[in-house]
Amino acid sequence: MAKIPALQRPATILDVAEAAGVSKSTVSLVLQGSPLIREETAAKVREVAASIGYVYNRRAAQLRNQSSNVIGVVINDLMNPFFTEVLVGIERRLAQEGFITFMAHTDESVELQSKVLHSMREQNAAGIVLCPALGTPASLVKEVQAWGIPLIVMVRPLGKGSYDYAGSDNASGTLMATKHLLDAGHRRVGFLGGQSGPVYDDRLAGYRDALRAHRMKTDPALICQSLPTRQGGYEALQRLLDVKPMATSAVCYNDITALGALAALGERGVIVGRDFSIVGFDGVLDTAHSNPPLTTVDIRPGSLGEAAAGLMLERLSHPGAARLRYLATPKLLLRASA
Amino acid sequence: MAKIPALQRPATILDVAEAAGVSKSTVSLVLQGSPLIREETAAKVREVAASIGYVYNRRAAQLRNQSSNVIGVVINDLMNPFFTEVLVGIERRLAQEGFITFMAHTDESVELQSKVLHSMREQNAAGIVLCPALGTPASLVKEVQAWGIPLIVMVRPLGKGSYDYAGSDNASGTLMATKHLLDAGHRRVGFLGGQSGPVYDDRLAGYRDALRAHRMKTDPALICQSLPTRQGGYEALQRLLDVKPMATSAVCYNDITALGALAALGERGVIVGRDFSIVGFDGVLDTAHSNPPLTTVDIRPGSLGEAAAGLMLERLSHPGAARLRYLATPKLLLRASA
DNA sequence: CTGAAAGCGCTTACAG
DNA sequence: CTGAAAGCGCTTACAG
Secondary structure (H helix, E strand, C coil), X not given: CCCCCCCCCCCCHXXXXXXXXXXXXXXXXXXXXXXXXXXXXXXXXXXXXXXXXCCCCHHHHHHHHCCCCXXXXXXXXXXXXXXXXXXXXXXXXXXXXXXXXEEEECCCCHHHHHHHHHHHHHCCCCEEEECCCCCCCCHHHHHHHHCCCCEEEECCCCCCCCCEXXXXXXXXXXXXXXXXXXXXXXXXXXXXXXXCCHHHHHHHHHXXXXXXXXXXXXXHHHEECECCCHHHHHHXXXXXXXXXXXXXXXXXXXXXXXXXXXXXXXXXXCCECCCEEEEEEECCHHHHHCCCCCEEEECCHHHHXXXXXXXXXXXXXXXXXXCCEEEECCEEECCCCC | CCCCCCCCCXXXXXXXXXXXXXXXXXXXXXXXXXXXXXXXXXXXXXXXXXXXXXXXXXXXXXXXXXXXXXXXXXXXXXXXXXXHHHXXXXXXXXXXXXXXXXXXXXXXXXXXXXXXXXXXXXXXXXXXXXXXXXXXXXXXXXXXXXXXXXXXXXXXXXXXXXXXXXXXXXXXXXHXXXXXXXXXXCCCEEEECECCCHXXXXXXXXXXXXXXXXXXXXCHHHEECECCCHHHHHHXXXXXXXXCCCCCEEEECCHHHHHHHHHHHHHXXXXXXXXXXXXXXXXXXXXXXXXXXXXXXXXXHHHHHHHHHHHHHHHHHCCCCCXXXXXXXXXXXXXXXX
């Protein structure tokens, strides 16, 4: 047995080399699993390393290497379970591939977002996955790209420039949802919640298209904007109920506004699914057990996150490849609310 | 103006030094905001650095420094908004103090948890905040402590050993909730959802204590365990309704089981708050707009996260201090469900 | 297979 | 205030 000196400071590759009676090059090669080293020697080195409590210092290795296995993930709104599920999907996939995640929550603050992006750059993130905060200027894309750090933009497009993107086909989703309500006989269909922006505009466009396909014109009074939160949906629904002639159903900007709407309807004693129909958008897991369970346009948030991570991995291995793009295909999930 | 050479590789401190006509020591000191350098010189250096697109390489600095501004945060279940709110609280506070967060989601897998902890160690995390996965052995605490990395355990205690801990006073919370129902005249109060473990045991104990204080004995049939999920709460409630004599109310293990219970009751046409009363636990934001809004034991998840981050900061600045502890004081939040 | 040497980008005494 | 030098823990040719 090699002697096992009690070390004050953390053991380094040099300590392992000494204890194992080999050179530090050898130790380094063993730790990297190089085939250059005889298995017998490698086993000995690993054993000694474990016995003296050696811990690989990945940051030192990566400094030398000019590499990084850290991916920055920037999320705008974790209070919305949609983004949480997206985050979980991203992290799951990245962890599988041996990456580790720098996570930052911007809470829709463009200033904070800028700070964390710079911080991730200083920390040598190998790539950045960004769900942009509301109001993020399209110029941010070029800025980050100029850093030479691979960037995947998620959920919210950022201008017409060229960048890797993972999102969903929003217009076809709301088209599908609205058509479902119209086919069921509804003639007064509201569009509930959300605020202007690329995602909102596409979802609203799908709603309008469905009405047009049924030779109906859209009544602006039925479009009630709000913050994309439960509270927002709750308030927007109150406003919608004041519109005459009465709406009998609504397509919602997203699931949490729909959940807020459910609360508002429940409060008034309206039985959702019978007296009033609600369709959400996102396919958040919570909707399976809301009261009542929510019919929603499912874009599978978890898979969307995994797909975004997949794009990142793809981009990292092919830096020069053409622009990458993932668009989730929406699927209508029928439940009790509509 | 200094010449601005187009660099192929990222600029280093040496490039800045050359371009600014000073030594690299000077540049380093400027970047650290050292008062040793005349302000005039410092301004020049900063200007040159910006003009050649220099980016501080924090990892290199920290390797030399033997320091780290990265905190690992390990979360067991992000599908539960309680833990999401906790995470957001942690990250917010850490970011304020200039730390950056390595986030890992274990999804209640002890094996995955072990992997990510080792990974964080290799990456030189300055500290680790851990919401342990179910079934985590108490020995994990000593293991991580032996690494010399400050550890804050959250939400779920990990044995009787000595460690910094942030959680809540669970027994007093359910005591309060149960007492509320008893005082309102309920005589058949269920305890819904959750599985054995330190948190569960304490919450159940509070429930029992309240019954005892009312000179009632606990009916084991009224205790319906389940996974701590919406689905779990949904199923547990169905079982509870089969118990005779009928329960008229339930204290839930946590908010998401309560939300699942709301769904199950809604499905049966039971008006919650009138025909049946439900109390949750956690004070998750969603409960303000559930259908109906949920009466719950509020332990302010976001603040709990911030407090845990606070303990970490405290520990980092006082490594030798006595064990730190934060216990959230529960507050009953009265809403429509009970 | 192994050892000596240089270097990743920074910081930090130390001497001027 | 500044410059030369050593070193954080690793990797990587290169010569043996």
